[in-house]
Amino acid sequence: MSSESTFFGHPRGLATLFFTEMWERFSYYGMRAILILFMTTETAQQGLGLDVETSAAVYGLYTAAVYLLSLPGGWLADNVFGQQKSIWYGGILIMVGHLILAIPGSQEIFFIGLGFVAMGTGFLKPNISSIVGDLYGDDKGAKRDAGFSIFYMGINLGSLLGQTVVSFLGEKVDWHMGFGAAAVGMFLGLIQYKLTLGTLKGIGMKPEKKVKLPGEKSGATFTYALTAGAILLIFVMQYLGIVDVTTARGIAESVGVLIVVVTLAYFANIFISGGLDMAERKQVFVIFLLFIGASVFWAGFEQAGSTLNLFARDYTDRMIFGYELPAGILQNFNPFFIIILSPVFGAIWIRLAAKQMNPSTPIKFGFGLLMMAVGFLVMYFAAVIVVQGTKAGMGWLIVTYLFHTTGELTLSPVGLSATTKLAPRKYYSQMMGIWFVATALGNLIAGLFAGGFDPNDASQVPGLFMSVVLLGVGSGIMFLIFSGFMRRWMGNVR
Incomplete structure (x- = not known):
C-alpha cells in the first residue's frame, strides 16, 4: 500500500x-450557520418569523433527523445500493433540498427543503465514513486514526x-441566496466525487452479502415491538399531559423518547439474535457506552448552531x-x-503509539x-x-471554541x-449509522436546550451554561x- 500512499502518506x-465530504460539509454547516437566525428573524425582514x-x-428536529436517518442509510447501503451509490444518491438529495430552501415561500416549502437535506445526509454520512x-x-492501529x-x-x-x-450572503x-450557495457547494462535491471515483478501487461498490442468521427474524420482530411500544408510550405521555405533540417542542421531546427506545431496541436485537460470540458482544457493549458519551458531548458541542449562535x-x-x-x-x-490542530493530533497519536503510550479510546x-x-x-x-449590563467580547466565544475543538x-x-474497529463486519455500516444516531440525539438535546434561551432576559443564561458544565x-x-474495564472488553482494539 505504501507505493499508492499519495495523499499525506495515506491511500489516494x-x-x-476528503473533498467529497468537504463540499458536503460546506453545504451543511453553511446552512446551519444561518438556520436558527433565519427562523427567528421577523417576516418583515424576510425571515420565517x-x-x-x-x-x-425545529432546529433540534432537523439536525437530529440529519444524523438519525444515517441508520436506514447504512442499512440500505449494506443490503441494497452499496456504499458508493448511497453517497451519490445522498449528495443529489442534499443538493435538491438546498435548492428548495433557496426558493422564497411558505413555511411548508421550507420544511420540505429541510426534509430533502436530512434524507440525503442520512445516505451520505455513514457510508462515506x-x-x-x-x-x-485490517490495519486497526494509529495509522487508521491518523487517516480519520x-x-x-x-x-x-x-x-x-x-x-x-x-x-x-444570508445575513448581509x-x-x-445563502441557501442557494449551499446547493452550489454540494453540486461541486458531486462533480469531484464522480470524476475521482476510480481511486476507491471498487470499495463499497456492491452491498455486503448478508447471511441469514438463526433467530434474526425474531430479533427484528423484537425491535419492531419495542419501537411500537415507544410510540405507544408517547401517546400515553400525551394523554397524561407530559408532552404536547401539537407543538414543535413537544414533537422534539417525543422524538427524543423514540431515539432512546429504538436505540436500546437495536442493541437488544444485536445481542439477542445477532449471532455474535462473547468477544463481539463485549465490543458491541463498548460501542453502546461510546454512544452514550458521544450523545452527551454533542448535546453540548452542537449548541454552536443554536444557543451559542443566539448568544x-x-x-x-x-x-x-x-x-x-x-x-x-463566529462559528468558523x-x-x-x-484545520490547524488535526495534523498535530494525528501525529501525536502515532508518536505516542510508537512509544506504547497512546491513551485508550x-x-x-x-x-x-x-x-x-x-x-x-x-x-x-x-x-x-x-x-x-454589557455585551461580551468575541474572545469569550473564541476561547470556548478552542476548548470544544480540543475535545472534539x-x-x-x-x-x-x-x-469501524469494534463493529462486527455484518453490521458494519449499521454500526456507523448508530454512531451518527448518537450525534442525532445530542443535536436534539442541544435544540431543546436552546428553547430555554430568552434573548430578552440574560439572567437565566449563566444557569443554562452551568448545567452543561456539570x-x-x-x-x-x-x-x-x-x-x-472498557479497555479490557475492547480486546486488541485501542
Missing part, C-alpha cells in the same frame, strides 16, 4: 472522500468555507473596524482550530467531555458579564475509528473511572 482514495422556542425545537475505514483493510483525523480536516475545511460564504445580502447575535459585541460581523461567522473558529472520550465542559465554563463567565479532536475522529464534568469523570 482518502483524497476522493418563528419564536425562539419553536425555532430551537465506512469507506474511509475500509481503505485501511485527516478526513476530519476535510470536514472542517468545508465547514470553514461554508460558514464564511453562506453567513455573509439575502437569506435565500453571538444578541449578547456579543461583533464590531470590528466599524463593521458588524455576521453572527454565524471551530473549523479553523480543527475511553480515556480520550473522558478528556473530550471535560474539554466540552470547560468551554461552557468560559461561557458561564461571559454570561455573568452580560447579566451585569480527542473524541469524534477517535470514536469514528473505534466504531453534565460534561460528571460524564467525563465516569469515562475515566471505567476506562480500565
Whole structure:
C-alpha cells in the first residue's frame, strides 16, 4: 500500500472522500450557520418569523433527523445500493433540498427543503465514513486514526468555507441566496466525487452479502415491538399531559423518547439474535457506552448552531473596524482550530503509539467531555458579564471554541475509528449509522436546550451554561473511572 500512499502518506482514495465530504460539509454547516437566525428573524425582514422556542425545537428536529436517518442509510447501503451509490444518491438529495430552501415561500416549502437535506445526509454520512475505514483493510492501529483525523480536516475545511460564504450572503445580502450557495457547494462535491471515483478501487461498490442468521427474524420482530411500544408510550405521555405533540417542542421531546427506545431496541436485537460470540458482544457493549458519551458531548458541542449562535447575535459585541460581523461567522473558529490542530493530533497519536503510550479510546472520550465542559465554563463567565449590563467580547466565544475543538479532536475522529474497529463486519455500516444516531440525539438535546434561551432576559443564561458544565464534568469523570474495564472488553482494539 505504501507505493499508492499519495495523499499525506495515506491511500489516494482518502483524497476522493476528503473533498467529497468537504463540499458536503460546506453545504451543511453553511446552512446551519444561518438556520436558527433565519427562523427567528421577523417576516418583515424576510425571515420565517418563528419564536425562539419553536425555532430551537425545529432546529433540534432537523439536525437530529440529519444524523438519525444515517441508520436506514447504512442499512440500505449494506443490503441494497452499496456504499458508493448511497453517497451519490445522498449528495443529489442534499443538493435538491438546498435548492428548495433557496426558493422564497411558505413555511411548508421550507420544511420540505429541510426534509430533502436530512434524507440525503442520512445516505451520505455513514457510508462515506465506512469507506474511509475500509481503505485501511485490517490495519486497526494509529495509522487508521491518523487517516480519520485527516478526513476530519476535510470536514472542517468545508465547514470553514461554508460558514464564511453562506453567513455573509444570508445575513448581509439575502437569506435565500445563502441557501442557494449551499446547493452550489454540494453540486461541486458531486462533480469531484464522480470524476475521482476510480481511486476507491471498487470499495463499497456492491452491498455486503448478508447471511441469514438463526433467530434474526425474531430479533427484528423484537425491535419492531419495542419501537411500537415507544410510540405507544408517547401517546400515553400525551394523554397524561407530559408532552404536547401539537407543538414543535413537544414533537422534539417525543422524538427524543423514540431515539432512546429504538436505540436500546437495536442493541437488544444485536445481542439477542445477532449471532455474535462473547468477544463481539463485549465490543458491541463498548460501542453502546461510546454512544452514550458521544450523545452527551454533542448535546453540548452542537449548541454552536443554536444557543451559542443566539448568544453571538444578541449578547456579543461583533464590531470590528466599524463593521458588524455576521453572527454565524463566529462559528468558523471551530473549523479553523480543527484545520490547524488535526495534523498535530494525528501525529501525536502515532508518536505516542510508537512509544506504547497512546491513551485508550475511553480515556480520550473522558478528556473530550471535560474539554466540552470547560468551554461552557468560559461561557458561564461571559454570561455573568452580560447579566451585569454589557455585551461580551468575541474572545469569550473564541476561547470556548478552542476548548470544544480540543475535545472534539480527542473524541469524534477517535470514536469514528473505534466504531469501524469494534463493529462486527455484518453490521458494519449499521454500526456507523448508530454512531451518527448518537450525534442525532445530542443535536436534539442541544435544540431543546436552546428553547430555554430568552434573548430578552440574560439572567437565566449563566444557569443554562452551568448545567452543561456539570453534565460534561460528571460524564467525563465516569469515562475515566471505567476506562480500565472498557479497555479490557475492547480486546486488541485501542
